[in-house]
Amino acid sequence: MNTQIAPSSLLNPFDLGDITLSNRVVMAPMTRARAGATRMPNALMAQYYAQRASAGLIITEATVISTQANGWQNTPGIYTEAQGEAWTQIVEAVHAQSTPIFLQLWHCGRASHSSFQENSQLPVAPSAIKINGDQIHTPIGSQPYETPRALETSEIPLIVEAYRQAAARAKLAGFDGVEIHGANGYLIDTFLQSKTNQRLDQYGGGVENRYCFLKQVVEAILTVWPANRVGVRLSPNGVYNDMGSPDYRETFLYTAEQLNIYGLAYLHLLDGLGFGFHELGTPMTLTEFRQVFKGPLIGNCGYTKEQAEAAIFSGAADLMAFGRPFISNPDLVERFTHNWPLNPPAEMKDWYSFGSEGYIDFPVYQSGAGLPDKSS
Numbered sequence: 001m002n003t004q005i006a007p008s009s010l011l012n013p014f015d016l017g018d019i020t021l022s023n024r025v026v027m028a029p030m031t032r033a034r035a036g037a038t039r040m041p042n043a044l045m046a047q048y049y050a051q052r053a054s055a056g057l058i059i060t061e062a063t064v065i066s067t068q069a070n071g072w073q074n075t076p077g078i079y080t081e082a083q084g085e086a087w088t089q090i091v092e093a094v095h096a097q098s099t100p101i102f103l104q105l106w107h108c109g110r111a112s113h114s115s116f117q118e119n120s121q122l123p124v125a126p127s128a129i130k131i132n133g134d135q136i137h138t139p140i141g142s143q144p145y146e147t148p149r150a151l152e153t154s155e156i157p158l159i160v161e162a163y164r165q166a167a168a169r170a171k172l173a174g175f176d177g178v179e180i181h182g183a184n185g186y187l188i189d190t191f192l193q194s195k196t197n198q199r200l201d202q203y204g205g206g207v208e209n210r211y212c213f214l215k216q217v218v219e220a221i222l223t224v225w226p227a228n229r230v231g232v233r234l235s236p237n238g239v240y241n242d243m244g245s246p247d248y249r250e251t252f253l254y255t256a257e258q259l260n261i262y263g264l265a266y267l268h269l270l271d272g273l274g275f276g277f278h279e280l281g282t283p284m285t286l287t288e289f290r291q292v293f294k295g296p297l298i299g300n301c302g303y304t305k306e307q308a309e310a311a312i313f314s315g316a317a318d319l320m321a322f323g324r325p326f327i328s329n330p331d332l333v334e335r336f337t338h339n340w341p342l343n344p345p346a347e348m349k350d351w352y353s354f355g356s357e358g359y360i361d362f363p364v365y366q367s368g369a370g371l372p373d374k375s376s
Contacts, residue, residue: 009312010305011337014056014319016296017228017265019100019176021056021319024312025333028300028321029059029104029179029233031075033352034359039064039077041086046093047360051330053097056319059179059231059268060090062106062186065166066159068124069187070116071108073139074354078103079162084169091174100176102231102265105166105221107159109187110148110196111241113138122149126190126197126204126213131242153201156213159187164220177229180217183270185241188214189234192255195245207247207254214255218262227263231298235270236284237277244278252284257292266296268321274302286316305336327351331364340365 014021034045049058064070064077077083087103094101108116110131112123115138125148135142151159167178182188190196191213197204203212214232221230236252238244245251256267271286286299299311300321308320326332328343335342343362350358 010309010320011333014296016057016100016319019057021100022054022098023056023333024319025055025308025336026298026300026319026321027052027055027058027326028323029061029181030323030327031061031072031352032359033072033074034354035074035076036354037074039070039075040083041076041090043089044356044360045076046090049090049101050093050097051360052326052332053094053099054331054333055099055326056333058094058099058101059321060101060103062104062181063166064106064108066107066162067118068159069107069112069162071112071123071136071186073137074352075106078105078166078169078173081169084173087170087173087175095174102177102179102229103170103173103175104179104181104233105163105170106181107163107187109185109190110145111136111186112148113143113146115140115143122146124149124151124155125187126151126199129196129198131185133242150199153203156203157216160213160216160220163217164224167221167224171224177231177265178221178225179231179233179268180214180221181233182214183233183235184238184275185235185243188217189241189243192234192251193243193245194247194251195243207251210251211255211258215258218259218264222262228265230262230264231266231268232259232264233268233270235275237273238270239276239278244280246280248278248280249284249288253288253292256289260293260295264295266298266319267293268298268300270301271299272301272303286311290316327358328362330362335365338365 011023014024066079110125113136114120128150130147131145170178197210296318298319298321299317311317328346
């Protein structure tokens, strides 16, 4: 039996709905905190994304949909017309290299702090259950997590509408689509999971009710975008932001099965264990999700090139998203193509600093001499 992996499976083109991707390498959404206190996209961000535009698809960093959604310093927003217009320079810089780009829509939920909120209100969540973990970095320094305020039933449609409006601004800015951030312990994830959702209304209880919030967000966005331009990201194995529920397998397979109904652009899964594993059973795999979701699947979190090749060649995934390797290797696709070595990983101190260092100053590989050359 021939088990040899096709060397070009990761680098082959792929039809994502009506968009042809030049390869199956996706630039994963990564918070880089370069938008400043105004949360305004800027020219520095445009240069950063343009440097990495050899990816088949770029998914932007998580972008907050409202002032209430804020929970991380210096991250971009898309809740004002000015912010939406400012994203245009980034879209145009990426489109100049014929690369499609999706905007990721984000509400931090309980992973926030009153110092981020208008009138110092508490952050919101499905239930008043706080994160059990390290302190949160806030505009007033490191602070302990607070117990969030449980949303009133009447407030939830207002948040759904904020998602719809953000998706509409993304369309006006020229994006090719949007990704709904339903992972990593942020608002949508906390509605989905029984650990963080103890509501007694139509948004809580069984998995059908816990899915209701995401369902309404998806359907609101589908009034703005066609389904083949909308993706959803989930983290079934994740422990980040104090997540992990005993019924995780039932929850996420049901969610994926329901999302399959819409004919979405893709389902983006953090199936890898790079952010830790809740250890409440065996890790969920792409193959499990393939049984219930028939559209394109994106794998993510800690994959090497060889592991990504194997997942795509086996049919478990259609695309593979890379995060940290793209930070220090703006030419990651070229390095994969030619089997060039990767740059050393970026230092964590530069991941979220507001400046060019550790952001747009990583060298690309110069094949002639085998020496690096500063990317521009």
